[in-house]
Amino acid sequence: GAVVSQHPSRVICKSGTSVKIECRSLDFQATTMFWYRQFPKQSLMLMATSNEGSKATYEQGVEKDKFLINHASLTLSTLTVTSAHPEDSSFYICSASSGIGELFFGEGSRLTVL
Amino acid sequence: DAKTTQPPSMDCAEGRAANLPCNHSTISGNEYVYWYRQIHSQGPQYIIHGLKNNETNEMASLIITEDRKSSTLILPHATLRDTAVYYCIGYNSGGSNYKLTFGKGTLLTVNP
Numbered sequence: 001g002a003v004v005s006q007h008p009s010r011v012i013c014k015s016g017t018s019v020k021i022e023c024r025s026l027d028f029q030a031t032t033m034f035w036y037r038q039f040p041k042q043s044l045m046l047m048a049t050s051n052e053g054s055k056a057t058y059e060q061g062v063e064k065d066k067f068l069i070n071h072a073s074l075t076l077s078t079l080t081v082t083s084a085h086p087e088d089s090s091f092y093i094c095s096a097s098s099g100i101g102e103l104f105f106g107e108g109s110r111l112t113v114l
Numbered sequence: 115d116a117k118t119t120q121p122p123s124m125d126c127a128e129g130r131a132a133n134l135p136c137n138h139s140t141i142s143g144n145e146y147v148y149w150y151r152q153i154h155s156q157g158p159q160y161i162i163h164g165l166k167n168n169e170t171n172e173m174a175s176l177i178i179t180e181d182r183k184s185s186t187l188i189l190p191h192a193t194l195r196d197t198a199v200y201y202c203i204g205y206n207s208g209g210s211n212y213k214l215t216f217g218k219g220t221l222l223t224v225n226p
């Protein structure tokens with residue numbers, strides 16, 4: 001069964017609103033979580049890396065005030081897309097690592113901003 | 115974080131073995147080689163990982179060269195459901211401030 005769960009799998013929102021995506025590790029404690037976005041027919045693009053209890057490290061070009069990442073516990077990280085615009089529409093994927101070899105990905109969340 | 119290069123696409127006949135290569139010449143000594151695959155509109159699915167020795171599980175086999183600069187993922191009897199984009203990545207789970215980046219992967223098409 002799935003060891004990393006993302007929710008929601010699909011979300012449609014109006015432009016200007018905020019959307020929160022949750023990523024949970026079900027079978028292990030995730031010391032590190034990675035967030036990606038993926039556009040059609042492209043590879044996964046790393047957005048940020050978060051360690052439990054620490055501020056996320058964002059990749060160049062990713063606005064930290066727009067994509068808020070919280071990793072408050074060893075089993076949950078959240079990505080909040082603030083003031084969403086149509087160009088934020090994408091497939092968002094999280095990954096969780098236990099720090100001792102386990103590395104699994106969530107099922108992904110499809111965001112559509114109208 | 116190791117950079118990996120893979121052929122953009124490969125074809126394989128159903129029932130035959132699919133051998134997917136990956137070059138990771140910059141991989142460091144404590145980075146494992148992980149393989150994932152992604153079917154359209156789904157998250158990457160874990161396949162296998164290894165450090166130095168060859169590995170086998172119910173899904174696939176992983177052959178890593180002695181110098182660890184390349185590896186091959188083997189699907190022994192490919193089925194139509196194995197059609198997907200396959201990614202190899204280098205990762206050190208015990209490393210701090212690690213950037214886990216993906217290359218473009220290989221689109222494997224299994225033909226009937």
